[in-house]
Amino acid sequence: MYEWIKFFHLAAAIVWIGGMALVILALRPVVIAQMAPPERLNLMADVLSRFFNMVWVSVALILASGLWMLSMTDIKLTPRGWHAMSGLGVLMCLIFAYIWFGPFRRLKASVALADWPAAGLAMGQIHPLVVTNFVLGWLAVLAVVVWR
Numbered sequence: 202m203y204e205w206i207k208f209f210h211l212a213a214a215i216v217w218i219g220g221m222a223l224v225i226l227a228l229r230p231v232v233i234a235q236m237a238p239p240e241r242l243n244l245m246a247d248v249l250s251r252f253f254n255m256v257w258v259s260v261a262l263i264l265a266s267g268l269w270m271l272s273m274t275d276i277k278l279t280p281r282g283w284h285a286m287s288g289l290g291v292l293m294c295l296i297f298a299y300i301w302f303g304p305f306r307r308l309k310a311s312v313a314l315a316d317w318p319a320a321g322l323a324m325g326q327i328h329p330l331v332v333t334n335f336v337l338g339w340l341a342v343l344a345v346v347v348w349r
Contacts, residue, residue, distance in 0.1 A: 203273065206266045213262035214338070220252050221335040229328070242320040246312045249327070253301060260294050282348035289341040293334045300330050 228248065232241045267287060271279065304326035311320035 203270070206269055209262050210266035210270065213259035213266070214342075217256055217259040217263075218335065218338040218342075220255060221331055221338065224248070224252065225328075225332060225335055238317045238321060239315070242308070242312055242317060242324060245324060246308050246320070249305065250309070253297075253305060256297055257301075260297065263290060264294065280345075280349045282345040285344035285348060286341040289337050289344065293337050293341070296330055296334050296337075300327055304330070 229245070232244055236244065267290065271283070271287070304323045308320055308323035308327065311317075311323055
């Protein structure tokens with residue numbers, strides 16, 4: 202049972218971190234270089250909408266599986282990396298919730314109204330937060346692998 206829970210924990214983390222890598226390193230630079238703001242912002246709002254729905258599922262799986270795995274161990278004996286990963290993971294979830302309920306909502310509303318300056322501002326607020334979560338995700342992976 203533990204192995205299955207750990208598998209879903211890792212799979213959800215891979216989806217979240219991998220999705221951020223795709224958006225930050227591949228999709229965003231190409232759409233900025235090749236598309237005008239209306240098309241670019243429409244595309245990014247649609248892509249982020251689908252991706253963020255996947256992130257909500259990942260968040261639920263990561264939190265549930267992480268809590269379950271922690272509950273199966275003596276908290277005093279867990280590696281320090283687990284504690285670091287847990288703290289970083291909770292911080293990532295909070296940042297994501299802020300993105301979802303703040304700038305992402307503004308992005309979708311602005312795109313629906315064709316208010317491109319406001320949509321661009323919202324997208325400009327989302328990007329550094331996603332980059333922050335991307336870095337935090339890798340720090341969590343590093344902590345759990347290295348800090349035993």
